[in-house]
Structures are given as C-alpha cells and as structure tokens.
Amino acid sequence: MARYTPEEQKNLEYLILMLLGTSKKRELSLLQIEKEMFLLRESAMKLIGDYYSFIAHYRGPYSKEIYESLISPLYLDDDWIYENSRDKLSGGDIRLTSEGCDNFKKLKDEIVKNKHKELIEIFAAMDILHDLYDKLTSKELLYFIYTSPEFKKYITKSIVYDEVVTEKTKESLRKKLAGGIQ
Amino acid sequence: MKSNIKTHQKIVADSTFYLLFYADLSDCDSLHKIIMAFDFYVGNKIKDELKNHISKDDVFSKRILDVSQDVNFIQILKGFYQFLQREFPTYSNWIKDGEFEAIGISYHLNRMGRLRFLIIDDNDARRFVEKELNTLHQFLIRTPAFLCVSCKNGHFDKAFVVKILNNIKVSIEAGKSPLRLEINGWKKYIKPLIDSLPEENG
Numbered sequence: 486m487a488r489y490t491p492e493e494q495k496n497l498e499y500l501i502l503m504l505l506g507t508s509k510k511r512e513l514s515l516l517q518i519e520k521e522m523f524l525l526r527e528s529a530m531k532l533i534g535d536y537y538s539f540i541a542h543y544r545g546p547y548s549k550e551i552y553e554s555l556i557s558p559l560y561l562d563d564d565w566i567y568e569n570s571r572d573k574l575s576g577g578d579i580r581l582t583s584e585g586c587d588n589f590k591k592l593k594d595e596i597v598k599n600k601h602k603e604l605i606e607i608f609a610a611m612d613i614l615h616d617l618y619d620k621l622t623s624k625e626l627l628y629f630i631y632t633s634p635e636f637k638k639y640i641t642k643s644i645v646y647d648e649v650v651t652e653k654t655k656e657s658l659r660k661k662l663a664g665g666i667q
Numbered sequence: 668m669k670s671n672i673k674t675h676q677k678i679v680a681d682s683t684f685y686l687l688f689y690a691d692l693s694d695c696d697s698l699h700k701i702i703m704a705f706d707f708y709v710g711n712k713i714k715d716e717l718k719n720h721i722s723k724d725d726v727f728s729k730r731i732l733d734v735s736q737d738v739n740f741i742q743i744l745k746g747f748y749q750f751l752q753r754e755f756p757t758y759s760n761w762i763k764d765g766e767f768e769a770i771g772i773s774y775h776l777n778r779m780g781r782l783r784f785l786i787i788d789d790n791d792a793r794r795f796v797e798k799e800l801n802t803l804h805q806f807l808i809r810t811p812a813f814l815c816v817s818c819k820n821g822h823f824d825k826a827f828v829v830k831i832l833n834n835i836k837v838s839i840e841a842g843k844s845p846l847r848l849e850i851n852g853w854k855k856y857i858k859p860l861i862d863s864l865p866e867e868n869g
Contacts, residue, residue, distance in 0.1 A: 613771070
C-alpha cells in the first residue's frame, strides 16, 4: 500500500466500515466486499476512483488495497474481524465488532447531520448493492460478474470460471431472481 | 381543499406520473395542486423525458426539486437488470432510464430519512422494485393509490381525487392509455379505489 497516502488509506478503511455497517447482518464475505466495492467504484469513479483499484485475478476483479485493508487495517484495526472459511470462493467472512458498530453509527449520524451529499450518495449506492447482491452465494455473485460483458477484462486470469459459469449456477439464480415471475 | 396542511413529505415519481396530467388528461392545474402539496424530486433523465411539457410549465420549474448525483445509480441498477434480461427470458421488457433514476433518487432520500412515496405505475419497473429492492418496497405506490391515500390523509378533498380518477376513464374511452391502463384495468383497479374513499363531512 506504499503508493497510498495515510489519508487515502483511512478513507478506504472508512468506506469498508460503511459497506459493512450498511449491510443487514453487519457481516459480509471477503468476496462480497471485494465485488461490491468493485461495483461501487465503477459507478462512483468521480468520488472514490482514486481510493483503490482493480486488476484481473484468480477470482475476477481483485483489489490488493482492499484485501490488505480487510486483513490488516491500519486505522480501524478494532472495527472488524476476519474469520477464515473452508469455502475457497468466499475467502472467509468479515464481521463488524461492537466497536465497529459504534464507530459506524457515529459516522452515519455525522454524515446525515451535516448533510454530506456525496457520502449520503455512497450510503444509498451501498444500500442498492446490498439489496441486489447480498442474497447471492459466492458462485452466483461471480456468475454475474463473469457473464457481464462490461467486466470481461477482469476475468482473463480466472481459475474458477468453469466451476462458476455453469447451468447449475444459472438455475439457482433463476430460482432466486426470476422465480415466481409470470 | 379539506385543510391547510403544510407538508414536506418527499416524493419521487417517474415520468409516467407527470405525463398522466400533461399528455393524457391535459390537466396541468391538478398536477400543480399536487406538486404544491408535497416536495417532488426529479433528476435529469426524468426531466429529459418530460422536456416537451415542462419547458412551458413555470410552476413545475419553480416547485419541483432537482437532484444532481455524483454516483451513477442508473448504472448500478441497469447493470443488474440487463443481467436479468440476458439470462432470463421472463425479463423481456425494458425499463426506462427515468425509472431507474427515480429508484436511485429514492434510495438517496431514504438515506436522509425523508422518503414518503416512490410513485411508479409501470408493471416491469414495479416488479423489479418488489422482487429485488427490498429497501424501497414499503414506499412503492401507484398514482391512483397515491391520490387516494393523500385524500384519506387530508391533503386533497374527495371531489378533486375522484375527478382525476374519473378523467382517467374518460381518457381511456377517448383512445388513450393513461398509466398504460385499459378500461378493464380501470374497472378492476381504479373503480374500487373510488368506492373506498370515505364520504366527506359537512
């Protein structure tokens, strides 16, 4: 993270705090955080484009800055904990601690009180991302990324493409997303 | 008017709501009365879809609140909807950018704790909100139901609301498709709403 200033690193960690704090369970898998932060960046380039970047990697778009901030945060080091998982796709879970919940609440109240327009927009975007993607399994989320033409350049190094983009994953998505639609 | 209620309830509506008054009913006075009673928010896409009408409407320009956004909410929502369309043939119909924009503005206002209603009449856009956007489900309403709720809450008198709802029928009979309704839809959906409105005292 050497190319990042302390301010940028702090901002990135606060963005992660916001993403975790806005999720219903205050807990997301590493893969969910990475991909939702990716989708957030794509739509809010002007606001947060400089905070972190993505490259093509084994499981699609990957950000070293986000990964390192999640595993070893420099500033918010008591705000979340990492729990390893046997699920090789999810990469483990990140859960807000009680201190993280308190810090998130303070941050949220301050942002709303001060009517900080850009950050309220970021909150709103995170709410949408949670509604759309938190319900997906790791495989389903990757299926979405892998089959979206606009993200093609990020899947060139994938080692799980054949495992993810299958009729079985599509069928589970159909049941979840298109089930009951007449 | 039933009362002089001053309200700052925040409402987001897609272009179909405004076009009902501009194009289908040719009734700007009613639209003006409604937008004076609430705070209505629009973005550039919705304004673009209404440009032929609002360019001549000073009340709209003065009263409606503009929302400019640095986050591209349309991109987030449309990206997911396009995925549904690619993968599942049941999502064959298109949703307009103005509808995605209205949804994005609603999330924004909701974060500020101010959203009261998201008015959407298009069935595909409603289905998208109902199925995929859990946060907004509770705010979603159709134009006729919005008018009836506003009547019951004292924002408009019964005669005003009934006149609009009956004029929707007149418009259908004249060959238009207000709110994309046909006469059977009016009988099935709007007539019971009219019947549900309480009689006014005095």
